[in-house]
């Protein structure tokens with residue numbers, strides 16, 4: 747280990763090159779933490795018919811079986827991963843975790859997914875079920891609608907033939923090893 751700095755204003759270019767190289771190497775194992783977060787969702791049920799890991803797996807299974815591409819499937823799998831930390835802002839947490847690994851429209855699909863889901867339950871909370879309308883015209887509007895209406899909102903079914911986490915593990919490890927930006 748090379749001698750490195752104790753305060754940034756004394757750092758050198760060489761030290762930053764080493765930090766960069768080690769960061770890239772560690773990032774190759776990014777999937778391990780994501781898988782651990784997903785597994786932790788099995789402890790969250792909160793009155794739903796399935797736990798949150800099953801819900802995420804089922805959403806991804808439906809997306810994959812519908813022919814969705816890699817970015818959409820990984821996002822479907824991780825869309826509620828933020829609930830491992832905090833339910834109120836879970837869409838933002840999940841979207842930011844996914845951001846360096848998926849294309850922009852898929853980031854937005856997750857960032858706003860709660861307002862698209864709202865069509866199916868916001869009326870129970872006195873909120874506008876058509877909250878999605880504020881995004882009408884966005885290039886990702888139809889994708890976000892498809893995600894909510896055809897995959898996410900349907901995926902609380904304990905009897906559905908849901909793929910296990912092992913099915914998605916290679917994809918998680920592959921995607922989270924290679925951020926588009928560092």
Ligand SMILES: [Fe+2]
Pocket residue numbers: 801805825826898
């Ligand atoms: Fe969901």
